[in-house]
Amino acid sequence: MAFVLRVLLLLGLCGSASSTGQLTTTSTPGVLHYELPTMVYETQGTYEPGFLGPLFRMVHNFLQVVQPHDFPLDIVTKLIQRKFDISVDYKEPESVVLVLKVAFYEIGVLVCVLLGLLFLVFMPLVGCCFCMCRCCNRCGGEMYQRQKRNESCRRKYFALSLLVICMLMSLGIMFAFVANHQVRILIQKTKDVADSNFRDFQVLITETPKQIEYIVSQYTATKNKAFSDLNSIDSLLGGGIKDQLKSKVTPVVDEIKAMATAIKEAKAALENMNSSLQSLQDGSMQLSNSLTNVKNDIENSLNNSDCTSGPASRVCDGIRTSLSNLESNPGLSQLPSVDRELNTVTDILRTDLEALIKQRCALIDEIPDVVRNQSMIVVTDVKEVLNSISSDIHNISQNIPIEETLLELSGQLNNSNRLFYEEMPRLEEYDSYWWLGGLIACFLLTLIVIFFYLGLLCGVFGYDKRATPTGRGCVSNTGGIFLMAGVGFSFLFCWILMILVVLTFVVGVNMEKLVCEPYANKKLLQVLDTPYLLSDQWEFYLSGLIFGKPNINLTFEQVYRDCKRGRGFYGTFQLENVFNISDNLNIKKLTGNINSEFENLSVNIDNIELLDAQGIKVLRDFAQSGIDRINYPLYLNQTENAPTKVDLVAFSSSLETQANQLPEGTLKQSLNRNAQTIRAIHQQHILPMEQSLKALKQSVRILEHISDGLPEKVKEILSSLDSVQNFLTNNVSFIVIEESKKFGRMIVDYFERYLQWVLYAVTEKMTSCKPMATALDSAIDSVLCGYVIDPLNLFWFGIGKATVLSLPAVIIAVKLAKYYRRMESEDMYDDVETVPMKNLENGNNGYHKDHLYGVHNPVMTSPSRY
Incomplete structure (x- = not known):
């Protein structure tokens, strides 16, 4: 905990800039412009599924139908407070209500699981019974087909229905193959995301000293600007006084x-x-x-x-x-x-x-020289104060344990990176197992669908209308055999695949609804921000974890939101509760010293007589x-x-x-x-x-x-002269005082602007915690939800779709096989309305070759049996 606190404090005081932009003081020419070196983070903030986005959205829509309820904030909160144990006293009314709420929330999932379990139970049971009945020549096991008048329509209907179902099954298998391939490349994507996040954190660490150096150097630039103005006090302060007087005197x-x-x-x-x-x-x-x-x-x-x-x-x-x-x-x-x-x-x-x-105006023009001569002592004192402030800021930067903390933090990141790559072979091994299992499941369904396709292909193209059931060709008979093979494999493997579908469905739908969706709308963070949730003694868990002060209103949602928009560590984690940067960089205290020095600035300007009595006499004599x-x-x-x-x-x-x-x-x-x-x-x-x-x-x-109008002109001049002379006599000292204050404020404003920028940069922009929010998004939104849950849901959706559709496919395939397989006995027909003859002497157990197979006056013979 001490290490975490030191890291947060260090980053909050010294940090790095956000990649979204920097604070600037002003764009006015001649005014100092502060801009922190920009950091460019590599990791993208959002996950983009690419071309698989429509497939994932389709699955999300299906899950919305299965589980339409909003995130159960109160249920999850109560479960966490009970430490996920609702069996402490199941007879308590509160526990019963909680169980009912959980069941109601999961009702859609439970119904789907129940249907899957029914499929899981009845599919092998029905397959076993079907196999036994067929072996006993029951349930259509005898090689005999009763002919009906709508035989052609039924055969076409069954073939078209089976084709449509096989196409839908193929689509589901394709979804499963695509999802399984996404799982295959999961490890490489995870590596890329992890490497990108590690590099972002490394940039955050390596750029920290540069930020400190930049802050110190900007104070030096500010001080040099102030020194330059102090050295030009004759033109700035004296020139200001002169311009004020000139504006009145010049007319x-x-x-x-x-x-x-x-x-x-x-x-x-x-x-x-x-x-x-x-x-x-x-x-x-x-x-x-x-x-x-x-x-x-x-x-x-x-x-x-x-x-x-x-x-x-x-x-x-x-x-x-x-x-x-x-x-x-x-x-x-x-x-x-x-x-x-x-x-x-x-x-x-x-x-x-x-x-x-x-000669009189020359006295006004000499004011800058007078100001320079009379302000030399004050200028020297102000420079000493500015140098002392520079020393204070330099000492603050030196007192921060930057080197050892950066080394320690860098070591922790390196250890985390090394541990990640040590665990990667195991993850790759598990990933290969999952990929192989998914591939086997896809191939089993593919085998079933291939049998159905081959049966349809051979049956449709090998079927001969004129051939009798016992005289059907080899191609048509092979099609029927393929269909029955597909039926057999369906009974043999589909119930096993349903186990995989049910397990992955339960995991995938709950992870999507309880983790991915609430993380996207930040309701998951609201759960973590529930007072006294993770600790009975801490109202706010995050502030208690960082500062040991659980009464500070510091929430996960607020921290994530601030980090997401690139706010600095100091403001995000409210580090003023540990180290108040405003007290250490007290603007009023530091600038007050400068103001006190300028209060000692005193410029004395002798009374300026714009025109003496002799000059006034000249004007009056000229008028007369x-x-x-x-x-x-x-x-x-x-x-x-x-x-x-x-x-x-x-x-x-x-x-x-x-x-x-x-x-x-x-x-x-x-x-x-x-x-x-x-x-x-x-x-x-x-x-x-x-x-x-x-x-x-x-x-x-x-x-x-x-x-x-000469007398009037001279009179107006003398009147204006008296007014200006009164202004010079009464207001020169006031102008000197005001211009001195203005000059002092200008010097002080440089440092106020600099110190305010430092406070704003430290609290809002510097040490942007955006890599933390990006890393969290990468771990949950990208890796867990994007690379794992979305492909997993697409996988069970595709496998489940194909598995469920195998049930009607089995029924239709069994019925359709009768139209393609070669029968052992058949109905006899004649081309005239006569009683059909039974020909048993020719040894073919069927019709005589001269008889025609039709629908006219059918009379069934006794079927032959093997």
Whole structure:
């Protein structure tokens, strides 16, 4: 018992994995994944009869008819409690009732046995009487056949009936031959099943050290993962704190950076705007002077005497009228300057707002380095705690008596295997005896059926309708003799075969109904789980046998069910009652040490001022810089106007056209020269001014966009800045504490997950006791029921069927033989209605050869006797 307990404890703590699958922690990337090495067991869990399955089911259906009652759970329980002795006091009412219940349950079997015994008694008795009567020429012993009108129909009916019965007998003999052959290969199948189960147990033993090694190595992997995270505390813990702050700070920082960029863009736009205005003012003045000079020159030319003539005067008048449009746009020179706004923005930019905000954000980016520097001592202490846990787990694995227990268990398996093979020759010898006896029984029935077949073959094919009973041929007579030989062998051997059928029937049907069926539906295990059944002092026998504690609810059915689904030894046999793995691997105790170390983790982060007073002043000064009060529509309207009232290119072309209408002379030449001068003015002054107008328009648009709602924008930024600053002032310490706890929980979770996996693997998956359930199934379901009981039942079913059918076969064969055998006397017939003549002088004791054998006016003669 001590050895069994040690083995169960060892397997429960260290065991091997089930072949059905393993526990995994999670499939999340970056998280440790635990999976025990998978064991592949060789033995199949269920028995498959193969092509003989329909035959076995046929026999089972017959047994269901013979024995339709359910498994007698209460009867079996009471019999076991009485130690199968119901004769202690047979006068007790309880004993009488029990006997009656047993008789009622076995009523079908008893009826079949009674019929078999009647067959066993009456078959040889009837055969003896039949033989004696035949020897005395009674019971059809005389070689004479009375002829009847339906002779042909009776003969055919008897032949067909005997053929059908012989075919059914042959089918039964085939069943018996097949069943006997299954018994022949029983030993080899048993060897294969036993070897497979031994190999499964050997795998269970040899893989146990690997499981322990795997468990220890997985702790090392878990510890290395924790060490890696501790070494990366700056990026994990510090990065977490930084990300928490960044999520709040980044929006307002982006807004301040955007405002700093807007200040720079406003300064550039104001500078461009001032430059464009100066260019326009200078250009407008130069343009006005140039146009005035050209205008004066044209007027002087028009005062020439050549303009007084009729055609020329009209041209000169038209030119003189258009000279009033040859002027510049006075509004461009009157646009106000933005020097004041530019000076204000320039003064604001003397403080680099973007540099200020970057400098403050750098303090947040430096948090991971601060965390690393301030947590070095705590990290070192946590690593020491993890190393101590590693030492504890290693010591637990070393303290288990693994080597000697495995050697002892391996020795027991080897001894069992050796004993099994030592007993195999004896089993093979017994198996050969049984096979030989079954073969003899099959051959005896086969001999009887062969005689019947030969009798039918010779009788049917040798029969001649025209032959008289005394003149039947040799083949027909031989058929009759074969039939009578079959009858004789039936009387001689069938009662002996019935003894074999009755004995095997009683054994087979009770084993099937009391062992195989209840084992299949697990009612047999329910019998074993009956309280106080196997021991008067133990309520639960299995727990009392293993632990010496019969009050623990440990049942055979529960153990079998758990082992069948691949549960581990520890959970199946409730080994926590002997060695509580939860106490030795106390998760709260082990992880509590880690938590206590992380409670000492303290990270101090100085107050972070996101933007000082100088930076806030920059924002407010920019909001009050006055760029939002610039009259941008005025500038935009002027940018839409041309520098001159008239298009100089068009005016010069018109002037040149009109000049060409004048006669050749000084006036014409002067006007053409003025037209060229106007074109030059357009190139020298108008085109640069148009570029300045375009640049002015672009700058105005930029400033207009920047200044749109500028005070409100700055006010919102300052409000957000105050909110974020309050958050940093009041919540930084809280964030540090929460992130520290989160980091500590992450480290602790590694070991909690590992220890929980160890507990689950040990209690549920490791050391799968499936080989035990498989071995039990192999012994009972496969070997006993599949290889022994099923072939045995099929054997007696086939032999019994053929033996029982031999009775009607005997009766029909006796009657049919009269139609095939050569008679010694016969009825005489004539072909006319005359009195038949008795011809005794010819010495043939029969008809005269000229007489015909028919059914017309038969008159029986006195039969001759030997």
